[in-house]
Structure formats: C-alpha cells, structure tokens
Amino acid sequence: MTNYDEAILRSGRIDPAAPFPVLHQAMRIALHDQYAAQSFHGRVVEAFGSRPPFVGVVRAKERHIAALSALCQRFGIPRPLNPFPQETSVSPSWRANCERGVAGEIANIRLCEYLLTQVGEPDARRLLQGLQAASLEHHLPAFRQAVAEAMAQERYHAARGIPPQEAYVRHGPLSDFMERALAHAGPLGMFSPLLRHSHPAMLAGMVAGGAGIYLLKNRSGRNR
Structure with missing residues (x-):
C-alpha cells in the first residue's frame, strides 16, 4: 500500500497543482523524511551496536517524528505511511554508513530550508527551524567527526595489513x-x-x- 501523495513525498517538493494545501504537503514531506532517517539510523544500530553518533540520532529522530505527528494531528493532516522499515538497508562498512549520515543531514538541512520558503504558519516554521538547527549544530558535526575517526582507524589498520572491512572488529x-x-x-x-x-x-x-x-x-x- 502506498501513500496517496507518493510522488510528492519522494520528490520532497511542493506541487502547486496538487489538491492539497501547502502546509498539508510540507508537514507530510518533513515527516516522511524523518521516517527515512530514523529507519536508516536504527538499522545501523542493529548492525553495529549502540554506537555514537547513530544511537543518539535515532532518539532525536523519534522526538522529531513525535513533534511533527502532534502538529499534523493539530491541523488535521493525516500522517503518511512509513515504507522505510521494508526498504532500508545499510552498508557493511562503518565508514560508508557514517558518510551516508553526513549526506543525510546535509539533505535534511536543505529540505528544511526549502520548506521554510513555502510555509507561513508560525508553529510549523518554528518546528522546521528546530529540525534544521538540530541537523546543522549537532548531527552533522557528529557524523563528520565519525567519518574522520573511521578514516584514521582504517589508516591505522592498513599499516598493519588489515583490510578496512576488518578495521572495526x-x-x-x-x-x-x-x-x-x-x-x-x-x-x-x-x-x-x-x-x-x-x-x-x-x-x-x-x-x-x-x-x-x-x-x-x-x-x-x-x-x-
């Protein structure tokens, strides 16, 4: 079963021709994006254990989803279905997942910036600004640091003839x-x-x- 606005959710862009108000589209897009992030970070925790920064970001994404869900309920906006538990996979490489975390936070910052140009409702704007600040000030620096540490650890092991995939044993x-x-x-x-x-x-x-x-x-x- 798919969402009735699947194309809008996947594109992450407001469709002026769609029969849904802008706020309706924006909140569903933001919630759909948080679903994707939560599923990815959760899969990494399942694969690699409760290691930072993923374990902390999973909890943050859960809070973001709860806040967006509450706002959707307040405005009578139905929450989108979450397809990501069935779709999400992770890399066997810790470093690759950390790099994907960096890319995901950058994408989230840009998505919030775009949605803020579309939404005028004050409470929705405050929530989007909070999501953007969390990614910019906390999650993105944490993932960049994790990538740097992973690269250093792989170099350390490479000097001993240990391949990257075994660097995290x-x-x-x-x-x-x-x-x-x-x-x-x-x-x-x-x-x-x-x-x-x-x-x-x-x-x-x-x-x-x-x-x-x-x-x-x-x-x-x-x-x-």
Whole structure:
C-alpha cells in the first residue's frame, strides 16, 4: 500500500497543482523524511551496536517524528505511511554508513530550508527551524567527526595489513581504547616504529601488564 501523495513525498517538493494545501504537503514531506532517517539510523544500530553518533540520532529522530505527528494531528493532516522499515538497508562498512549520515543531514538541512520558503504558519516554521538547527549544530558535526575517526582507524589498520572491512572488529574495552588512541596519535618518539607495527591486542597487554607491575610495586613500597 502506498501513500496517496507518493510522488510528492519522494520528490520532497511542493506541487502547486496538487489538491492539497501547502502546509498539508510540507508537514507530510518533513515527516516522511524523518521516517527515512530514523529507519536508516536504527538499522545501523542493529548492525553495529549502540554506537555514537547513530544511537543518539535515532532518539532525536523519534522526538522529531513525535513533534511533527502532534502538529499534523493539530491541523488535521493525516500522517503518511512509513515504507522505510521494508526498504532500508545499510552498508557493511562503518565508514560508508557514517558518510551516508553526513549526506543525510546535509539533505535534511536543505529540505528544511526549502520548506521554510513555502510555509507561513508560525508553529510549523518554528518546528522546521528546530529540525534544521538540530541537523546543522549537532548531527552533522557528529557524523563528520565519525567519518574522520573511521578514516584514521582504517589508516591505522592498513599499516598493519588489515583490510578496512576488518578495521572495526572489537578486541575488548582496553584494546579498543588503545586502537582509538593510537589511530589519532602523532609521532611517539623512539617508540613510534614499534607502536606503528604492533597489534592492538598486544599493545593493550603491554599497558595492562605495566599497570599491574606499577600497582604491585606501589603496594610493596607502602608495606615496607
């Protein structure tokens, strides 16, 4: 079953010839767009776990959908059907999904900008401005940072002969922390060649072992 205004929703553009008021079209377009975003981010969380920025953005999209739905109910606008749970797929690459997140937020900012040129109703305008601000000030920077971190992590693994699709395998909290730290680290003095070619799990073991020795010595010193 499809929406009666499917072409309008998919195009994201007001149709002056359509038998629906501008506000009616705009609110349905905005809600349809939020459905798509929520479904995509939710699929990434299902595939990769509750990792930022996706897990936070899913919650934000749910709030946006609730606010748009309330406004639609207030103005007697029927909410569109949500086809995206059946349509949405994600990439096996974390970086590719982060890049898609960047593109999606840019598209959302532009959509809100366009709809704001069409809508005059004050409450609808305030809601659209809020959606645009959330994307511009919070979601877009978060996804851009995620892309930068993914690129750094892939470079770090590539130096060890590990392909990009395996760059996000988890080794445990300490190993994962070491990977993130070393992926963004600059020159590390005389230890740099060793660290560049060491496996993350081995580095984590070195840190854990060193910490254990330090604690043992410290305790022995206090006992003496």
